[in-house]
Amino acid sequence: MPWWKVILWLVGLAALFSLGIIVGHFAVPKEADQLAPQDLDQELLEAVMGQLDASRIQENLRELSLKPHMATTLRDENLVQLLLQRWQNPESGLDAAGEGVYEVLLSFPSREQPNTVRVVSSNGTTLFTSQHSETNLTGEQGDPEVVQPYAAYAPAGTPQGLLVYANRGSESDYAYLKDQGINLTGTIALTRYGGVGRGAKAVNGAKHGVAGLLVYTDPGDINDNLRFPNETFPHSWALPPSGVERGSYYEHFGDPKTPYFPATPSAFRLENADIQGFPPIPTQPISFEDAQKLLCEVNVTVHNRLELRNSSNVLGIIRGAVEPDRYVLYGNHRDSWVHGAVDPSSGTAVLLEISRVLGTLVKAGKWRPRRSIVFASWGAEEFGLIGSTEFTEEFFSKLQERGVAYINVDIAVFANATLRAQGTPPAQSVIFTAAKQVPAPGKSGLTVYDNWLQYYNRSSPAHGVIPSLGTLGSGSDYAAFVHFLGITSMDIAYTYDRSKTSARIYPTYHTAFDTFQYVESFLDPGFTSHRAVAQTVVNVLLRLSDSLLLPLNIGDYSETLRSFLQAAQDKLGPLLGQQSIDLGPLVSAVERFERAAAALDQRIETLRKNLSDPLKVRMVNDQLMLLERAFLNTRAFPEKYYYSHVLWAPRTSNVVTFPGLANAYDEAVKTPNDPSAWAKVKKQLSIAAMAVEGAAATLEPVDDL
Amino acid sequence: MPWWKVILWLVGLAALFSLGIIVGHFAVPKEADQLAPQDLDQELLEAVMGQLDASRIQENLRELSLKPHMATTLRDENLVQLLLQRWQNPESGLDAAGEGVYEVLLSFPSREQPNTVRVVSSNGTTLFTSQHSETNLTGEQGDPEVVQPYAAYAPAGTPQGLLVYANRGSESDYAYLKDQGINLTGTIALTRYGGVGRGAKAVNGAKHGVAGLLVYTDPGDINDNLRFPNETFPHSWALPPSGVERGSYYEHFGDPKTPYFPATPSAFRLENADIQGFPPIPTQPISFEDAQKLLCEVNVTVHNRLELRNSSNVLGIIRGAVEPDRYVLYGNHRDSWVHGAVDPSSGTAVLLEISRVLGTLVKAGKWRPRRSIVFASWGAEEFGLIGSTEFTEEFFSKLQERGVAYINVDIAVFANATLRAQGTPPAQSVIFTAAKQVPAPGKSGLTVYDNWLQYYNRSSPAHGVIPSLGTLGSGSDYAAFVHFLGITSMDIAYTYDRSKTSARIYPTYHTAFDTFQYVESFLDPGFTSHRAVAQTVVNVLLRLSDSLLLPLNIGDYSETLRSFLQAAQDKLGPLLGQQSIDLGPLVSAVERFERAAAALDQRIETLRKNLSDPLKVRMVNDQLMLLERAFLNTRAFPEKYYYSHVLWAPRTSNVVTFPGLANAYDEAVKTPNDPSAWAKVKKQLSIAAMAVEGAAATLEPVDDL
Structure with a gap:
């Protein structure tokens, strides 16, 4: 047998083996199994990760980046059709897919x-x-x-x-x-x-x-x-x-x-x-x-001239088997400035591979998530996150009531050194858990998590030395989800070794040199970093969609709040004291939050021992899901479109604390004799304390007065 | 046996009989019963209504109105203690009760x-x-x-x-x-x-x-x-x-x-x-x-001078057995201007009697509601609904996530002719159902519902001739619940025969003549109207707290929206047409809502045949509970504190339609050549259409794209 036949045989055997695992472990539960509530299946998860194929991602990227596909151009519309075909494919598509069109104002030369x-x-x-x-x-x-x-x-x-x-x-x-x-x-x-x-x-x-x-x-x-x-x-x-x-x-x-x-x-x-x-x-x-x-x-x-254009989002869904009214959303934009091989097609190539693997399981009747999974290909991101923002406006109530989390993968691979993740604190633990289950690309033998730890880390009071999770600004389509809707959000990519380059971003960003060849030759030969991102993301996705108890660790918000408070006390405290502005209410609020979060964690541990009551689980999950919502205040920053999240609104101050407080403080320091400037500081202090108190109240026992 | 002994015997026998009914039917379910989900128990409901005692309401009122109890006065504080004692009573109190104090700005001569x-x-x-x-x-x-x-x-x-x-x-x-x-x-x-x-x-x-x-x-x-x-x-x-x-x-x-x-x-x-x-x-x-x-x-x-004063709310809870994180709220203010026998003590007298009867069942281990019931005695209402508003501010997130409905009974009895109820449309059906189960006071032999129908009625396209449910303005403590929180709300009272008086309100309103003697002599001798209100309210309350499927009829919003649309088309349409402002988007939105509501009603009918899956029931209940929330838009009326409900914000126009649209239209008509005035009309039209579309989306199947 020639060597290539041996390889074919081995590949075939491996595929059969994988299929066997899937058939064996993820068959639709029989009557007798129905009593055990559907929960995350570790072996399914491993199998799904194994199915993600670097060469398919590579071929996706080749096709996606073949031609320039700026928002609303003919090629953008072609890619809408490509996505619809993939997501409506009878063997590997989703339960349903469709197009959402908005008439938006773009600008062209x-x-x-x-x-x-x-x-x-x-x-x-x-x-x-x-x-x-x-x-x-x-x-x-x-x-x-x-x-x-x-x-x-x-x-x-x-x-x-x-x-x-x-x-x-x-x-x-x-x-x-x-x-x-x-x-x-x-x-x-x-x-x-x-x-x-x-x-x-x-x-x-x-x-x-x-x-x-x-x-x-x-x-x-x-x-x-x-x-x-x-x-x-x-x-x-x-x-x-x-x-x-x-x-x-x-x-x-x-x-x-x-x-x-x-x-x-x-x-x-x-x-x-x-x-x-x-x-x-x-x-x-x-x-x-x-x-x-x-x-x-x-x-x-x-x-330049302004033009009203039709821009499309493409949306697909895998319907939840048990809690179809809980949405785990995963998306990326589709439009580029030119060929956009890196930005955004690297992310879209990953998105298509993940949807293929999960869609294939669903179409074969082998699996259905506990919660619904919504896939999104956003239009006109480059002009200002337009498609995703319009979507959140159109479905505001529905998403605010039911959105569990939003996962964004825009540029999947900036470079092939390490994972880089941004997110709100409840996302940290699930990203960590996922990253520990994925092998890092290259020959290190490390997991994505351990590799990440070597590049970006910090010391956490609760967890020791851990990878640094970045915060979410408004750089990609997660913006409206976190700032406007208050949905726990994250953005995942592979990125640079900062000891080797100080480039502000990958050099061909938004130019006509951001091509397939560029990715294949320089960013990720072999597409192994793309695969590692895909594996990490699908792991996060399935944990969110399938875990009986939502894997959102609210305790990590305690750490953020404590560090915000500490920074306010250290950096702003002295001058605030001179103005008789007391941080005490914020101290009480943070302490209450810490107590409430720790007590809820205790109750969750108790609940974990007996998860048979579906309503008890749902009630706790609702507390976890809606915590992020409790930090919204639509009146906190009225002059800033869409920014309602009291903790993550834009901060111009360099003190890493509550942004409204820090910004108002910086303004007041400029005019220290203006009482109205200090009144704004007091107001922002109240806004912060009220948000933390309100959030704590949502974590306390639901039948507390 | 003298006649009074006969009566005593009969009363005793009746009491024993009632107790027997309660013990027999509402004993804690045994193991075998656990499988059937807890639902409304009709016989319990009848027994509870029977326990409500007019003479106890009378004695409550006598005590409550004994002295002037303006907000924050010593007597107001005494009544706080009275409420706490009643609600913490070991035999007839609630599970927990406490005081919430706010430091608020009042004004005194x-x-x-x-x-x-x-x-x-x-x-x-x-x-x-x-x-x-x-x-x-x-x-x-x-x-x-x-x-x-x-x-x-x-x-x-x-x-x-x-x-x-x-x-x-x-x-x-x-x-x-x-x-x-x-x-x-x-x-x-x-x-x-x-x-x-x-x-x-x-x-x-x-x-x-x-x-x-x-x-x-x-x-x-x-x-x-x-x-x-x-x-x-x-x-x-x-x-x-x-x-x-x-x-x-x-x-x-x-x-x-x-x-x-x-x-x-x-x-x-x-x-x-x-x-x-x-x-x-x-x-x-x-x-x-x-x-x-x-x-x-x-x-x-x-x-007059302004003073910062401490004002108390008193809150009590009966914890839900199955869904403790769903709150049915029932409240009234406590403060009066002078003795306030009618305003508000008639309502508080009813509140105390209802809490006594339900508390007694709970303390005896005979019953516990499916959902939590929160009782509230608000402070400083007379100065501007202050206690209730501060409460909604403090617990905004918690209430917005979990509030099923708010029942307000301020003045329980204006006069003894007929029921008068106000509410948002989802409250209509449960009030009707309750009113059909309560005998009207007096000798008519009619139910409260049939008696009401004789005094205030209208012709409904869906239901034929029915009592008129009024709309909620901002006249009592429901205001923050409906306008700020978007919680389905209602206000219930007994009121005038308009053929006998044209009095703007009961004549001694807010004067030193609003006394116990006034109520006893002229408004409700025998307190039978008070009891009828109590029976109606407790019926509504138990239906909301105990029914497996929430008794909120969303279809009644279709009728409201259709009538708003019709009025806009008839009264505003011609001039809007001249300005090329098309009501088409509102037509589509209302039609979509009607379809979605009707389809959900169909799905509920199907679900009713098999209610064994607790998550399926919860998902539908969430849709019903949260519908009212979907009509909120915090940016719709930025100049009006707290008003976010797109359908019920204050309307200065006399066209009974979407208030923002009608008000903007009235303004534009004054300056018909000002394009910016018509732009405001267009904006309000978009706000209305967006709210209705968004609400419809929440009623559509939860796993629709």
């Missing part, structure tokens, strides 16, 4: 009149003109569907003025220039990506009179200083000199015309002039190759 | 410097001085604890000016005077109670420059024109000439210093100057006896 940056002489001669596209190095950059680099939602206009280098365009960067005696009025500010958000660079500049904004990617920030064609992609993972980061410059998220309304055709829409959060001045991103050629007087011509 | 209204001559001589107290006709009016009539929260001051009669002090009343060429600046406006809210009379007047406000009770509005001492109380139920209606003139509800915060000692408090909604001008209520003596130049001296 003009094909006919490309945006241009020119250096002009004093007599009006053009001395230099910026490139309209990236250099065609691998063929993909020459695709006619590649969108010209632009700053989405920046207004059209042709400002011209003296060039001023404004570092990262932060408030303090502009203030520094002003302090140097530089009059910024009418200037064109040249800034580099990073430090502050895209839109903030324009907003800050406009406050100082800046007339036009340029943003480039600095090789020092992204390339570990590599800058020449022969040392950048396709010769390494580094960004070629002509690469330009596209991106949305909208300051909020969701469809800009319909804040708090789902963007159905009939929804109330703001007039474009009434929209808040668009960059106020013409803005254009450029390459570092072009940036270094700019000098003196610069003209920026932007022809 | 000065004992040392009574508020005074004077008629002054042009040379400054005082020609007439108003009375500082009501005439002591029955002894109670002479109690030193009777508070001087005053307008709570009206500012202190001594305006003096020409007297102007301004009817009811509505916006149009003042506008009429202005149109007649009368300069209102610096005047004292004399208005009569009714028509618009108390505070509105001052707010409207101040806009026109009115310097001081007087409010009197007109015999035509309250007394069917009776006005002389020999034809008013104690000779009839009519208000004596010296009677003055006290009341709160605060425009919002809840503690004025802590909107959206529970008024704990450490809560953030507004500076008094920053409080919104206080009457802007000195205001004083007066008697009709005094009102007729006023002429020409009038001086109003108000010495």
Whole structure:
């Protein structure tokens, strides 16, 4: 038998063996089994993880990233059909899948009149003109569907003025220039990506009179200083000199015309002039190759225009067998800026492989989760998390009542060194448990958890040295779930070895060089990191969908709250004391929370010994599921669209504590003699204490007065 | 045997018989019974209703109304202790009872410097001085604890000016005077109670420059024109000439210093100057006896002052046996203006009798409800529903997650003619079912339901001719439950025969003549109407707490929505059409709701045939319980404290439809050429449609995509 036949035989035997395990262990329970409540099946879990196939993920990615698929383009619509076909497949699809369409306001450059940056002489001669596209190095950059680099939602206009280098365009960067005696009025500010958000660079500049904004990617920030064609992609993972980061410059998220309304055709829409959060001045991103050629007087011509477009979410469901009204949601966006092999197709490739394996089990009648699993492919994320936000608006009540958790995998693999997870505290333990069951890619022999621990760790009072779970900002589609809905959320990926690169993000981010070849050659040859992410995610997913008792560890919120309190006491306490502002109510609230969480954990341990009463289990699960909701206060930050979560709203202060309190404190310190500024601090203190007290009350025995 | 011994024997036998029924039917279920899920027990219900004793209600009322018990006074505190003793009684108390104290801002007149209204001559001589107290006709009016009539929260001051009669002090009343060429600046406006809210009379007047406000009770509005001492109380139920209606003139509800915060000692408090909604001008209520003596130049001296006071709620619980995390709440306020025999002690007398009967069963181990029952005695309602509102703020998350329904019985008996119930539509059917099981007081032989049907009825497309269920405004402690929390709520009382009186409300309302004698002599001799209310309420209460499937008929919301839609189409449609504002989205939303509600009703009928799966029942009950929540939108009416319910927020328009839509329409009609006014109409239309769509989504099958 030739060697390849041996391999075929072995593969076949392995597949049969796996199938046998599945048939043997996950057959529909017989009458006699019905009495035992459905719970997580460890062997099923192992088998499912084993079924996740790196080469299938690789083939998914190849197809997904074949062509540019910016939101609402023809190729985006093709991928909608691809997802629907996969999820409606009779052998490996889900129970149901469908499309949700919203009419949303996007922003595009003009094909006919490309945006241009020119250096002009004093007599009006053009001395230099910026490139309209990236250099065609691998063929993909020459695709006619590649969108010209632009700053989405920046207004059209042709400002011209003296060039001023404004570092990262932060408030303090502009203030520094002003302090140097530089009059910024009418200037064109040249800034580099990073430090502050895209839109903030324009907003800050406009406050100082800046007339036009340029943003480039600095090789020092992204390339570990590599800058020449022969040392950048396709010769390494580094960004070629002509690469330009596209991106949305909208300051909020969701469809800009319909804040708090789902963007159905009939929804109330703001007039474009009434929209808040668009960059106020013409803005254009450029390459570092072009940036270094700019000098003196610069003209920026932007022809962006706003367009109402139909954007689709694709949704699929595996219906829960026992608690179909409890939803574990797992999603990623579908739209890219160009080919988007990394962002977002690496995540979508994983999503499709997970849905295939689970769908196959369901279609074969071998398994059905205890709770419903909802799969989502969001549209128009790149323009501002639009698809996911509109979805949360449309199904707000339903999701708020029934959402157990939201798992986001946007970029699945930034790099192949270690897991990186972000989430709210109740998600920590289930991610840890999952990561301990997955082998790390490579030859270390470590689990994903142990490998992670080597790269990012911290010392936890309760758990000792553990991997660091990051917090969730608003960088991807989890934003509306955590901030607007108060659903326990997480984001999972593989990422960098920070000892080897200081790149702000993977170098070809949002450029025409983010291609399949880039992933295959530099980020994850063999797709083993993709598989490790898939295995970790499916493990988390099944634990959430199938465990009789929800694996959300509320005790981990005690640790967060205690650390927030400690930071407030240490960093804010002295000056608050001088203002007779007492942190005592927050101390009492945190202590009450700690007591309530510990007591509930005790009751859960007791319950674990006898799980036969389905209502008792459901009541405890409701407490666990709804804890995150209790931290919402829709009136806490009225000026910030969608931000209601008192613990995770944007924090501008660098004190890691309750964001409303820290931000108000920072403002008050600037005007220490203004009683109204300190009143705002007191108000935010009350908001924080009330949220923690209210959350504690939900954990206390349900029949306590 | 003398006749009285026969009666004693008969009473004893009846009591034994009742006890037998209870023991026989409601014994703790044996092992074999455990498999059948706990459901409503009709015979228990009948027995409980039979135990409710009119003479006990009478004795409760005698004690409760013995002394003035204005919020936070010593007597109010005594009643807190009375409630605690009753609810902690080892034989007839609840499982637990406790006190919740809030530090709230109240307003009181000065004992040392009574508020005074004077008629002054042009040379400054005082020609007439108003009375500082009501005439002591029955002894109670002479109690030193009777508070001087005053307008709570009206500012202190001594305006003096020409007297102007301004009817009811509505916006149009003042506008009429202005149109007649009368300069209102610096005047004292004399208005009569009714028509618009108390505070509105001052707010409207101040806009026109009115310097001081007087409010009197007109015999035509309250007394069917009776006005002389020999034809008013104690000779009839009519208000004596010296009677003055006290009341709160605060425009919002809840503690004025802590909107959206529970008024704990450490809560953030507004500076008094920053409080919104206080009457802007000195205001004083007066008697009709005094009102007729006023002429020409009038001086109003108000010495009211604001005080922070501790106000208590008393809470008690009977813990649920099966679903302790589902709360049926039943409450009433405790504080009165003076003796408050009718308002609120008639309701509290009923509350105590119901809690006694149910507590006795629980303490004897004879019964325990399926769900938890929470009893509440609210503090400081008269100042603006303060105790109940603070409670909903403190336990917002817990109540929003778990509140099944709130039953309010404030004034239990306005008069003894007929039941009067208000509520949101899901409450209608359970009130009807209960009312059909209670005999109406008097000799008619009718049920409470049939008697009600004779007095107040309407034709329902779904049900034919049925009693009219009123809607809930913000007149009592249900306000925060329905508007802020979105909990299905209702208010139940016995009330007038409108063919016999046109009194705006019972004549001694908020005066020192609202006494036990008044109730016993004129409102409900024999206390049979009190008992009928108690029986109806306990029936509703047990149906909500004990029925396996919640008796909330969501189909009745379909009827409401259809009627709102029809009114919008008929009354607003033509002009909206001219503005190209399409009601189509609202039509679709209502149709979707109707379909979803009907389909859920079908599924419930199927489920009813096999109720053995506790999770299936719980899932449906969650849909029913949470429907009301789905109509909340915290951003719908941002300027109106606490009002989030899209269907029941205050409606100033007289078109009975979605209030936000109707109000915005009325505004736009005033400025038909202002596009921003029509944009607000469009926005409210979207808010309404979104709420109905979102609510429909919660009724659709839980595993629908």
